[in-house]
Amino acid sequence: MGSENMQKEEKKETLALYRDRNVQNLLNKFLNGEIKTLEPVFNIQTGYHYHIVEKIVGDVSQVEPFLNKLYNAGIMERKLYDEVIFCPKCGSASVSFHYCCPFCKSFNIQKNSLIEHGKCGYMDIEPNFSKEDKLVCPKCHEELKKIGVDYTKAGIWCTCRDCGKSFDIPVPEHFCRNCNATSNFEEAIIKPVYSYTLSENVKPESFLDWLLIGAIKDFLIKEGLTVESPAFLKGKSGANHSFDIVACKGDKTKAIVLDLAMSTENIVSEQPVIALFAKIFDVSPERAFLIAVPKLNENGKKMAELYHIQAIEAENQDATIALLKQKLAAA
Numbered sequence: 001m002g003s004e005n006m007q008k009e010e011k012k013e014t015l016a017l018y019r020d021r022n023v024q025n026l027l028n029k030f031l032n033g034e035i036k037t038l039e040p041v042f043n044i045q046t047g048y049h050y051h052i053v054e055k056i057v058g059d060v061s062q063v064e065p066f067l068n069k070l071y072n073a074g075i076m077e078r079k080l081y082d083e084v085i086f087c088p089k090c091g092s093a094s095v096s097f098h099y100c101c102p103f104c105k106s107f108n109i110q111k112n113s114l115i116e117h118g119k120c121g122y123m124d125i126e127p128n129f130s131k132e133d134k135l136v137c138p139k140c141h142e143e144l145k146k147i148g149v150d151y152t153k154a155g156i157w158c159t160c161r162d163c164g165k166s167f168d169i170p171v172p173e174h175f176c177r178n179c180n181a182t183s184n185f186e187e188a189i190i191k192p193v194y195s196y197t198l199s200e201n202v203k204p205e206s207f208l209d210w211l212l213i214g215a216i217k218d219f220l221i222k223e224g225l226t227v228e229s230p231a232f233l234k235g236k237s238g239a240n241h242s243f244d245i246v247a248c249k250g251d252k253t254k255a256i257v258l259d260l261a262m263s264t265e266n267i268v269s270e271q272p273v274i275a276l277f278a279k280i281f282d283v284s285p286e287r288a289f290l291i292a293v294p295k296l297n298e299n300g301k302k303m304a305e306l307y308h309i310q311a312i313e314a315e316n317q318d319a320t321i322a323l324l325k326q327k328l329a330a331a
């Protein structure tokens with residue numbers, strides 16, 4: 001039972017996210033193809049940025065929590081894109097890597113390839129084979145011709161220019177270009193950075209209604225109306241009725257009410273028409289709209305006409321807004 005409740009809670013949270021205007025904005029960009037994969041862009045001073053999300057959310061510090069919420073709700077999937085190393089002293093992301101001598105910690109080291117001459121088996125660093133623009137074996141004095149055939153590269157050999165010692169594996173160290181502090185792996189603040197894609201199990205239908213409501217709200221506001229969503233209106237009976245959107249020009253007695261009905265079977269039945277009629281019978285708004293996603297059955301259409309409900313079949317967002325605009329203009 002506990003886990004069932006938790007699932008319900010999660011569902012509710014996910015639905016709440018779909019109602020969030022910022023979430024709708026971002027998901028819309030995925031849906032209309034503007035974004036396929038949300039990838040961060042690097043700034044040497046400030047680290048990675050998701051500019052599109054920053055524009056939507058407004059506050060840069062809210063971008064990460066915003067994306068985390070979408071990831072945790074299963075709306076977005078993420079892939080490790082990079083890791084950013086931050087200076088533990090000043091927090092700058094302008095951190096470079098130094099490869100240091102394991103003996104004296106200097107990063108003033110010379111890195112050389114090791115070359116092995118196949119014929120005589122002699123192995124040494126590359127500079128010792130270099131003769132003008134050729135490679136010649138210092139042991140048997142034969143010219144080296146083709147890598148992988150008569151000679152091979154056998155790894156890397158480093159020499160410290162400060163203490164003179166040689167070694168094969170240098171020790172990495174981070175250098176902050178901002179405050180000049182050095183830090184090692186243990187001290188460094190390392191943060192994963194992700195790229196995001198829309199989760200495959202999020203079907204457009206599952207949030208189309210919320211996206212639509214957002215788009216319709218925006219449209220009505222642009223038309224100069226005061227919009228509430230969801231909204232309650234008191235009827236003659238004294239009962240409060242909820243509508244997905246109520247819009248009015250100041251005076252609530254001349255309200256436009258709008259409900260959205262969705263069907264998972266591709267056609268909306270007459271049921272939401274009846275439900276809307278019961279409410280408008282009590283509330284008497286100026287006009288009533290029912291947006292059916294994606295279609296309304298014949299019975300529903302007939303009843304809508306009878307009840308003076310204007311039905312709009314919403315195949316997509318733009319078409320819905322266009323139809324609504326047309327119907328609003330034809331008062």
Ligand SMILES: [Zn+2]
Pocket residue numbers: 087088089090091092176177178179180181
């Ligand atoms: Zn620093």
Ligand SMILES: [Zn+2]
Pocket residue numbers: 101102103104105106160161162163164165
């Ligand atoms: Zn050294």
Ligand SMILES: [Zn+2]
Pocket residue numbers: 117119120121122137138139140141142
């Ligand atoms: Zn040789």
